[in-house]
Structure formats: structure tokens, C-alpha cells
Amino acid sequence: MKQDLSIGLLGLGTVGTGVVKLIEQHQEELVHQLGCQIKVKKVLIRNVEKDRDVQIDPTSITTNPEDVLNDPDIDVIVEVMGGIDEARQYILEALQNRKHVVTANKDLIALYGPELQEIAWKNQCDLLYEASVGGGIPILRGLTDGLVADRIQKLMGIVNGTTNYILTKMMDEGVSYEEALKTAQELGFAEADPTSDVAGLDAARKMAILARLAFLTDVSLNDVEVEGITNLSSEDLNYGKTLGYTMKLIGMAQCQDERIEVSVQPTFIAKSHPLAAVKDEFNAVYVNGEAIGETMFYGPGAGSLPTATAVVSDVIAAIKNMQLGINGRNLSKPRFKRKLKSLDQRFGQYYIRLHLKDQVGAFSQLTTAFSELDISFKRIIQTPDKRDELAEIIIVTHQVSLDRFQQALLKLNEMPVVKQVNSYYRVEGENK
Amino acid sequence: MKQDLSIGLLGLGTVGTGVVKLIEQHQEELVHQLGCQIKVKKVLIRNVEKDRDVQIDPTSITTNPEDVLNDPDIDVIVEVMGGIDEARQYILEALQNRKHVVTANKDLIALYGPELQEIAWKNQCDLLYEASVGGGIPILRGLTDGLVADRIQKLMGIVNGTTNYILTKMMDEGVSYEEALKTAQELGFAEADPTSDVAGLDAARKMAILARLAFLTDVSLNDVEVEGITNLSSEDLNYGKTLGYTMKLIGMAQCQDERIEVSVQPTFIAKSHPLAAVKDEFNAVYVNGEAIGETMFYGPGAGSLPTATAVVSDVIAAIKNMQLGINGRNLSKPRFKRKLKSLDQRFGQYYIRLHLKDQVGAFSQLTTAFSELDISFKRIIQTPDKRDELAEIIIVTHQVSLDRFQQALLKLNEMPVVKQVNSYYRVEGENK
Structure with a gap:
């Protein structure tokens, strides 16, 4: 020996x-x-x-x-x-x-x-x-060794157990954010000061590390756009459920032609997507590779x-x-210097909830505004909101570039028939 | 260069x-x-x-x-x-x-x-x-490198895409085995001669390889008990659905005290189990480790x-x-010489479907027979079968040793009030 x-x-x-x-x-x-x-x-x-x-x-x-x-x-x-x-x-x-x-x-x-x-x-x-x-979860080895022969295009990660626990309780049991956080703290899944988790910072750090290894480039923490889960409303979660989605805090990283995009944000995931089944404090990283297609690594994210x-x-x-005698050879150096994608190079599907004044032609003005920006809808739900003579509208768009989506938001906010845009979230996956 | x-x-x-x-x-x-x-x-x-x-x-x-x-x-x-x-x-x-x-x-x-x-x-x-x-799926590296520090206790794998595609169609769309197989063949997910897949032999080969690496022992193909999916009935799949299960061809490998058990058999998986979400031609290997708890590797099993x-x-x-200059050092030699578990060292939950004569006291005789063997029930469904004055009984047991379960089957077959035991399947996972 x-x-x-x-x-x-x-x-x-x-x-x-x-x-x-x-x-x-x-x-x-x-x-x-x-x-x-x-x-x-x-x-x-x-x-x-x-x-x-x-x-x-x-x-x-x-x-x-x-x-x-x-x-x-x-x-x-x-x-x-x-x-x-x-x-x-x-x-x-x-x-x-x-x-x-x-x-x-x-x-x-x-x-x-x-x-x-x-x-x-x-x-x-x-x-x-x-x-x-x-x-x-052996995810870093999975990327650097297991998927070394592939060209990774996109990663989506549920990489923070605290927020996944909270969101699971909110979605599956309908409890409030505050109540879910309290239970998480009692069970040791959340810190006394949960800021770094619920604001998405912990997930952002992990996404920077994952993106570096997946794309072999120099991703910095500042490259990661971050949004936490503290402002989610039960209305949106309920509409999401109706539409066949579940809400997850998704870390997303994409790379194309040496341009990257890394974000952490609350995202509606289609129920049929493998990430939708990742519940409670569990973590998972879902990888799209050019050759492998899709693969996922699932397991305990802490403990x-x-x-x-x-x-x-x-x-x-x-x-x-x-x-x-081969120490110090474990990882590859960056393969290229990363550039960030511009808004018109970033694409996504979006869920939007807004209040429309309940007057003749309002709906038609709304659809015209979107079609002028060439944004098409996948789903629309309109429900009257009795209190204020408003109609509540839920829209799920098809894929749209982020610059055009932001133009749409600006336009909506300027339209007299739009009372307000309440919320919008990214959507990932398709329900069959 | x-x-x-x-x-x-x-x-x-x-x-x-x-x-x-x-x-x-x-x-x-x-x-x-x-x-x-x-x-x-x-x-x-x-x-x-x-x-x-x-x-x-x-x-x-x-x-x-x-x-x-x-x-x-x-x-x-x-x-x-x-x-x-x-x-x-x-x-x-x-x-x-x-x-x-x-x-x-x-x-x-x-x-x-x-x-x-x-x-x-x-x-x-x-x-x-x-x-x-x-x-x-980088599963072999996952076991040999990623989980090298853990002691793996149990693996469950959906390691054959053909049968998983067929079972998904049968469970989710209610089509017959023959129809599902035909579609699989048309889409290139099944061979013209599908025997090796549907009889479970392909999965058995993969389980022998996985068990060797997971437990670091000398598992041979002969150690793997194999049962295919060709005899599944739509009655059982429907009852399974009612009970919150989905049917999967599961390769299972367990190791305890240097004794192993490896099998491939149709198994009812609780809907809340991560393996239940593995659909169509996808593969996944679910691993229980002493320290890590549970982890899963998911992705395309072929192509x-x-x-x-x-x-x-x-x-x-x-x-x-x-x-x-380090070739030939990639894998560890076996750590111990494997022994197979005896029947009384193997445990499982079982689903049983049987026909009972519709006469006074029959049900009580049935439950007595099980309780004499110390087998307790988790679920029982009784439905009258009008055709033959029979009652159809579905039982899901709690954990039971395999020797005792086999004794129960023998006993049932000898009981005059039991018309026949139609089918039985292993059950994995708990629905909440």
C-alpha cells in the first residue's frame, strides 16, 4: 500500500x-x-x-x-x-x-x-x-468530461434549492411566498437572511461558473442578469397553472457564434419539460448540445x-x-473571448399579464400594437375584472427578440386603453 | 501544435x-x-x-x-x-x-x-x-468519477429507448402494444426484429455493465433476471394509472454487504418519482447513494x-x-467477489391483480392469507366483474421479502376462492 x-x-x-x-x-x-x-x-x-x-x-x-x-x-x-x-x-x-x-x-x-x-x-x-x-450532482465533470465532444448551445439550471423549495410550495400547495419561506427556514432549506437565495444572487454565481465551463469562455459574474422571486404574485402563478406551466427560478446560459447570454429569472416552464418535475429542494441542470440534443443532471443541490x-x-x-504526476491539467483555458449578445440577438417566449380598459376596440388596439411589431400570440386569455371595469388579459407570445419585446412593453405603457402591464415572465418549453 | x-x-x-x-x-x-x-x-x-x-x-x-x-x-x-x-x-x-x-x-x-x-x-x-x-448520457463517468466518493446502494435505469417509447404510447395514449411497436418501428425507434429490446435483453446487458461499475464487482450477464414487456395487459396499465403509477421497463441493481441483485422487469413507478417523467425514447439512470441520497442522469439513449x-x-x-502517458489506468478492478442475494434478502412492493369468486367470506380469506404471511396492504381496490360472478381485486403491498411474496403467490393459487392470479408487478416510489 x-x-x-x-x-x-x-x-x-x-x-x-x-x-x-x-x-x-x-x-x-x-x-x-x-x-x-x-x-x-x-x-x-x-x-x-x-x-x-x-x-x-x-x-x-x-x-x-x-x-x-x-x-x-x-x-x-x-x-x-x-x-x-x-x-x-x-x-x-x-x-x-x-x-x-x-x-x-x-x-x-x-x-x-x-x-x-x-x-x-x-x-x-x-x-x-x-x-x-x-x-x-457531478455536473461540472459532466460538462468538462462527459460532454467534451459536443458543442453546448444552451444550459438551463435550477441551481438554488431554497427558491425551488419555496416555488414548489407556492405552485403545488398554493401557499404564499412568506409562508413558504418560513417553512423553508424551519426545515433548514433557507437561511435566516435569505436575500442571496431569493434575490437570485446565489444562482447567478453558479450560472457564471457553469457558463464558463460549458462554453469554455471567460464569463464574469457581471455578465449575469439577475431577477429574484420576491415579487411573484399568486395571480400569475394561478394563470401559469391554467396554461400548463410551473414557475421556476431558471438560470439560463446560451452561446452562439462566440456571443453569450446568461441570466437568472423566474420563468414559466411547460409541465412536459424535464425541469418542471424538479421539485422541492432538488437541483437540476438541463443541457442542450448540438449533437446530443438534450440531457439533464438531477440531484441534491446542498446538504x-x-x-x-x-x-x-x-x-x-x-x-x-x-x-x-499530472496535476494542474484539469481544465481547459478559455477558447475565445466572450462577447455579450445584443438585445436583437436574444430570443424568448413571454407571458404577459395586463389590464385593459373595458371599452370598445381596446382589444383590437392591443392586437394591432403587437402585430405592428411582428409579435404573434400563442395563447390569449381574457377575463373581465369586475372591480374597475377592466379586462385582465394574459398573452403568451411566440418566440420574439428581446429588443422587440421591450419595444412592445414601451408601446403598451403608452397606450391609453392599457391601464397597466402587471407582469411578464419568460416561458420555456412546449406542452404537447 | x-x-x-x-x-x-x-x-x-x-x-x-x-x-x-x-x-x-x-x-x-x-x-x-x-x-x-x-x-x-x-x-x-x-x-x-x-x-x-x-x-x-x-x-x-x-x-x-x-x-x-x-x-x-x-x-x-x-x-x-x-x-x-x-x-x-x-x-x-x-x-x-x-x-x-x-x-x-x-x-x-x-x-x-x-x-x-x-x-x-x-x-x-x-x-x-x-x-x-x-x-x-455520460452515466459511466458519472458513476466512476462523479460518484466515486459515495457508496452506491441502488440503481434504477430506463436504459432501453424502444421499450420506453412503446410503454409511453401505451400509458399516455392508451394504444395497444402491437400498435405502439408498429409506430416505433416506423419512426426508427425499434428494429424490424425487436426481440432483444422488448424481451429486456438489451436492458439486461446495460444493467450488467452499470452494476459492475456502480458496485465495483464482477457482475455477469447471467446474474441479471430478465422479464420483457410483451405480456402487459391494458387492464393492468389502466389500474396502474388509477393508482397513480406509470409502467416502465426498469433495470434495477442493488448491493448490500457485498451481495447484489440485478433485474430487468416491467415495474409500476409512482408518478412523483423522477423516473416517471422519462418519456418516449429517452433514457435515464437514477442512483441512490449512501451519502448523496438520490441523483439522476437523463438524456438520449440512442441515435x-x-x-x-x-x-x-x-x-x-x-x-x-x-x-x-497514463493509459490503461481508467477503471478500478473489482473490490470484492459478488454473491447474489437470496430471496429472503430481497425486498419489494408489489401490485397484484386477481380474480376472487364472488362468495361470502372470500375477501376475508384473502386478507387472512396475506396477514398469516405478515404481508400488509397499502391499497386495495375491489370491483365486481359482472361476466362470471367474480370480483377483480387489486392489491398493492407494503415492502415484503421476495421469498414471502412467492409463498403468498403459491398460497393464493391453492385457495379455492381464488379463481386466478392474473398478474403481479413490482412497484417503486411513493406518491405523496
């Missing part, structure tokens, strides 16, 4: 304790894979007093990062502390000390991934971050042990690479 | 033409990945006269296998000719000539995979077969270009390994 491998852990929270448990519980399988044992030699923690759900040798615990980062026995550093500045500094130091780094830190990788990757390459080190997107499986799969990869 | 890499193709059918097209269409991406071009130098075909849906240099075509297998310029042999004996002989020769082999041949790998793998290892060659299961993406991803992997 080869010499035992020592790893250092930065952080011992939810994911960190999962990593310690998994390495212990699956020791036999790990020895089979690697021909040696993996030992967690040092663990950096902030608070020694805190109770933790794991047995760990007290002598391996430290509050001094240097004990982990400078230990010559440690070959692989696992960063599961979260946060940005401190984590970045430790990872930089680890890479400069020629230690391989495995991280679950999506915030850091979304912001500094390419920079850290360059430094890892320079030091012939691995920098691996499978756990940063989709928890336990201690599920996320730990992704972290430890990276640790195993880094150690196998060490044994073969 | 590094020297161009030459590959040899054995076969130029559906998958072979896909491989040629994909390498041509994605040349730019391949050069980015590998730093060199991939060239299809020689193609072995049987019939020179046949029209093919691909442009290929006539001088690269040959009917003599030695032209491909002995060409010193060729580093990777891609076997996409199908069949067993000839393919096996060519692959053996290729490996002995120290050429890496990529194959899409599930029949061959199911029967001779371990033997060929040993020979590949001895010759420090790669033997890769991602395309043998689930077409374009020229989708399958070619899996083949070419293997070609890329073999070439990257060549560049790094």
Missing part, C-alpha cells in the same frame, strides 16, 4: 463535517480507489467551543491557518469555510505552497475562479470545485453528505493525479 | 457515421481540447456499395480489418460495428497491437468486458465504453450523433491519457 495521504480542512461547518464523516465511513472504498488511506490531518476552525456533529482528534484542530497551509505533510487543502476574502487568501497561499485545492465555494469561484486557476496552473496544482454548483461526495470526488481526483 | 492523431473506425453504420460527422463538425473544439487534430485514417466496412450519409475519403475505406488494426499510425481504434465474435477478435488484436480501444458495443462489454479490460491493462491500453449504456458524443468523449480521454 502506498503512503497515506494527508489533507487539511479549512472550515468545519455543514460541508466540512460531511467531508470528515464521508472519509471515515467510506475508508474501505477510498483505499480501493487510491491504494492508500486519506487522513484529515489538520482542521482550521474559528470557534473551538462550538459543538460539532462529528468526532475529530482534538490535536488536529487549530485556529491558526498557517498550521494547515504550511504543514509539509499536507498535499490537498479542502476549503469549506465559505466567504470570499479570507478564503481567497488561504487558497492563494495553499497554491503557492504547491498544495492542491478543492473548494465548495461558489462565491469565490464565481468571482476569482479564472485568476485562481491561472495560479494553480503556474504551480502545477489542481484547483477543483465540483461542489460549488449543484451540491452532489452535508451530498455536497461532501462532490468534495471528496475532487480530493480523489487530485490524489490520483498526484499518483500519476 | 502537436502531431495529428489518427484513429481507425471499425464499422460505418449509424454510430460510425455520427462519429465521422462529429469529429469533422467539432474540429475546432477538439483542437482546443487536445492541441492537435483528430483524423479518421481508416474505416473498415463490410459493403463498399452501400450508400452512406457521410462524406469520406474513398482511399480510407477498406474491407480488410488488418488495414485498420495493423496501421502503425493509428493510435485509437473505435469499434462501432456491433456483434460479438468478430468485434471481440478485432478488439483483442487491437489491444495486443497496443492500440487504445473505444467501443459502443454493449453486447460485447456485457459478456466480455472484464476479460478485455484485463488484456487492456496488461498492454497499458485504454478500453473505454461510455457509449455502451445510455447513448449520449447517431448523441451516441457519437459519448464515443468521441472516450476518444478524447484516450488521447489526453496518451499525451500524459
